[in-house]
Amino acid sequence: MDLMTRWLDPDEQRTWRAFLTASRALTETLDRELQRDAGMPHAYYEILVRLSEAPGRELRMTDLALVTGSSRSRLSHAVARLETAGWVRRRDCPTDRRGQLAVLTDAGFAALAAAAPGHVEGVRRHLFDALSPAQVDQLRRISESLVDHLGVDRPLS
Amino acid sequence: MDLMTRWLDPDEQRTWRAFLTASRALTETLDRELQRDAGMPHAYYEILVRLSEAPGRELRMTDLALVTGSSRSRLSHAVARLETAGWVRRRDCPTDRRGQLAVLTDAGFAALAAAAPGHVEGVRRHLFDALSPAQVDQLRRISESLVDHLGVDRPLS
DNA sequence: GCGATTTTGTTGAGCATTCAACTATCTGCC
DNA sequence: GGCAGATAGTTGAATGCTCAACAAAATCGC
Numbered sequence: 001m002d003l004m005t006r007w008l009d010p011d012e013q014r015t016w017r018a019f020l021t022a023s024r025a026l027t028e029t030l031d032r033e034l035q036r037d038a039g040m041p042h043a044y045y046e047i048l049v050r051l052s053e054a055p056g057r058e059l060r061m062t063d064l065a066l067v068t069g070s071s072r073s074r075l076s077h078a079v080a081r082l083e084t085a086g087w088v089r090r091r092d093c094p095t096d097r098r099g100q101l102a103v104l105t106d107a108g109f110a111a112l113a114a115a116a117p118g119h120v121e122g123v124r125r126h127l128f129d130a131l132s133p134a135q136v137d138q139l140r141r142i143s144e145s146l147v148d149h150l151g152v153d154r155p156l157s
Numbered sequence: 158m159d160l161m162t163r164w165l166d167p168d169e170q171r172t173w174r175a176f177l178t179a180s181r182a183l184t185e186t187l188d189r190e191l192q193r194d195a196g197m198p199h200a201y202y203e204i205l206v207r208l209s210e211a212p213g214r215e216l217r218m219t220d221l222a223l224v225t226g227s228s229r230s231r232l233s234h235a236v237a238r239l240e241t242a243g244w245v246r247r248r249d250c251p252t253d254r255r256g257q258l259a260v261l262t263d264a265g266f267a268a269l270a271a272a273a274p275g276h277v278e279g280v281r282r283h284l285f286d287a288l289s290p291a292q293v294d295q296l297r298r299i300s301e302s303l304v305d306h307l308g309v310d311r312p313l314s
Numbered sequence: 315g316c317g318a319t320t321t322t323g324t325t326g327a328g329c330a331t332t333c334a335a336c337t338a339t340c341t342g343c344c
Numbered sequence: 345g346g347c348a349g350a351t352a353g354t355t356g357a358a359t360g361c362t363c364a365a366c367a368a369a370a371t372c373g374c
Contacts, residue, residue: 005273015293015297018297021300021309022304024184025304025309029307035362043331060352061352062352062353069177069181071333073331074331074332076354077331077355093352096339096352099339120163135295140172140176143178143179143180146287148287149283189332200360218322219323228361228363230362231360234324234325234360234361254370255369
């Protein structure tokens with residue numbers, strides 16, 4: 001009955017489980033550190049980062065969802081929360097009356113600036129310090145292959 | 158003020174963001190597929206897998222938390238849910254009166270058997286089909302380095 | 315043995331995410 | 345111009361996770 005299923009051989013199994021364990025442990029560790037040190041989950045940090053890099057420090061909700069790899073719904077809830085924190089505000093899009101722009105406030109920029117050094121240090125410690133330069137290069141190629149293959153090009157829902 | 162911070166250079170930045178996007182997209186895609194096709198999140202699937210591989214199809218809660226990389230609390234909530242689904246039951250540990258054993262039921266095993274082919278196919282399609290054999294090997298080494306480096310050896314909380 | 319500490323597992327509150335449903339607006343087409 | 349369908353964003357309910365607090369039982373140190 002499983003004649004169609006391309007099961008994983010032991011090597012693949014080992015690779016898959018190691019990858020799962022590593023990526024989960026890494027993201028959870030960084031998420032925990034960020035929550036502890038800056039009072040925000042990693043998803044929110046990413047929103048602030050992307051806004052800080054955008055011209056005018058503002059982005060359309062859909063574009064922000066795209067670059068942060070989240071669904072519209074998730075982003076909508078998240079921005080609502082960031083708005084009550086005073087780190088982001090919304091304004092109407094001038095060219096599309098359906099649209100909303102999320103704008104990074106000065107307080108949001110300050111919160112990001114305060115959080116960044118510790119977080120970057122964490123990324124370096126937990127990821128880059130564990131790998132050789134060749135492995136970092138391999139990881140970039142592998143990740144970019146996966147991103148291409150998965151077609152990460154639209155909001156998740 | 159940032160003299161101490163080892164910032165990421167552009168290559169590292171690119172690697173980090175690609176990795177983040179890839180691992181998030183991969184896990185979310187598989188999670189969504191599993192939820193759609195088998196009615197369970199990936200975390201629950203993993204619990205069933207690990208129980209199915211254990212002698213007697215049962216494990217101590219702490220050990221199960223360890224191998225699934227979850228906190229005791231998460232596991233406790235999850236097993237409670239799996240118990241109401243009829244896929245797992247609990248029994249007292251005979252050698253430690255504090256302890257609980259999570260036991261995979263026949264219904265749980267059947268649910269796992271039904272879910273596995275589709276999920277494995279998804280892993281192959283979304284992960285292995287995107288990579289060359291050399292890259293798979295690299296990914297294994299990289300992931301194992303990370304796991305070692307992160308010290309994944311105890312429940313998360 | 316016995317008190318201090320550790321370990322095991324659960325619980326409840328709060329938060330983040332998902333999913334489906336919904337409104338409002340825009341675009342394409344005739 | 346006007347209608348059909350697509351797109352933008354929000355909402356609320358349900359689900360899962362985190363964190364801190366807790367009870368019970370085991371272990372350590374003397």
